[in-house]
Amino acid sequence: MAAQIIDGKKIADEVRAEIKQEVAELKGQGIEPGLAVVLVGEDPASQVYVNNKHKACGEAGIYSEVHRLPGDTPQDELLSLIDRLNSDKKIHGILVQLPLPKHIAEKAVVNAISPIKDVDGFGPANVGNLVIGDDCFYPCTPHGIMVMLDKIGVDLKGQRAVVVGRSNIVGKPVAMMLLQRHATVTMCHTKTRDLAWECRQGDVLVVAAGRPRVITGEMIKEGAVVIDVGVNRLENGKLCGDVDFESASQVAAWITPVPGGVGPMTITMLLKNTLEAAKRQ
Numbered sequence: 001m002a003a004q005i006i007d008g009k010k011i012a013d014e015v016r017a018e019i020k021q022e023v024a025e026l027k028g029q030g031i032e033p034g035l036a037v038v039l040v041g042e043d044p045a046s047q048v049y050v051n052n053k054h055k056a057c058g059e060a061g062i063y064s065e066v067h068r069l070p071g072d073t074p075q076d077e078l079l080s081l082i083d084r085l086n087s088d089k090k091i092h093g094i095l096v097q098l099p100l101p102k103h104i105a106e107k108a109v110v111n112a113i114s115p116i117k118d119v120d121g122f123g124p125a126n127v128g129n130l131v132i133g134d135d136c137f138y139p140c141t142p143h144g145i146m147v148m149l150d151k152i153g154v155d156l157k158g159q160r161a162v163v164v165g166r167s168n169i170v171g172k173p174v175a176m177m178l179l180q181r182h183a184t185v186t187m188c189h190t191k192t193r194d195l196a197w198e199c200r201q202g203d204v205l206v207v208a209a210g211r212p213r214v215i216t217g218e219m220i221k222e223g224a225v226v227i228d229v230g231v232n233r234l235e236n237g238k239l240c241g242d243v244d245f246e247s248a249s250q251v252a253a254w255i256t257p258v259p260g261g262v263g264p265m266t267i268t269m270l271l272k273n274t275l276e277a278a279k280r281q
């Protein structure tokens, strides 16, 4: 039986409508949520992401400003800008678009963002709080994945969840969130001995491997929920995920498409974190 599609665009639209409503209420109390996005250099993909973030803020009624810095900006200059934004009262969230040019130490930049404005949730304070289960900003992509699982009514308690990929942005945080919701979590990566066997144990399978179509139908448990975080550009210009959609959708019960799955949720959760940051501050 063909899997049901998890429509990320539809879920994102629903969540954005709720956010817009809440932003309007907050503005009624005299607080306008504000986001500062910093882009260093001219990476084409990053420019698209940053423009989309700015546009999404506008649509939700959130104030946003984009700081575009040349690719050869010294690290100190970037750190001074972050310092200014940390104490800017109209800015509640700060996001520095990654990757950064090679001469800038990503760690120094991420660490410089005030934890109360770290709406990406990448800084050590947020990551630490996530691990110990305290209040924090959930990183946007994993946060979006959890909202999707909730929307389709998955009860994670006692379920086997398998995560493919151990990045700081997706794999590690999503594994922590699944664990917090009482799933039994396995993390797979490039050194995993029998990836197909591990994946087949998953009632929920989250794939953030960064390699096109590495997960095929025969690696998926019958009736599983499959979340594909991958976005890969094929030679013909089309996008595909890390999961082979055609074979996987014959086995899974639910599956996210690429595009139109996890993607639309990421910016939505950035809006949600910015709103949350404004409420807290």
Ligand code: GUN
Pocket: 095, 096, 097, 098, 099, 120, 140, 141, 169
């Ligand atoms: N580059 C790719 N994804 C992200 C993200 O979620 N946040 C930031 N800051 N940079 C990214």
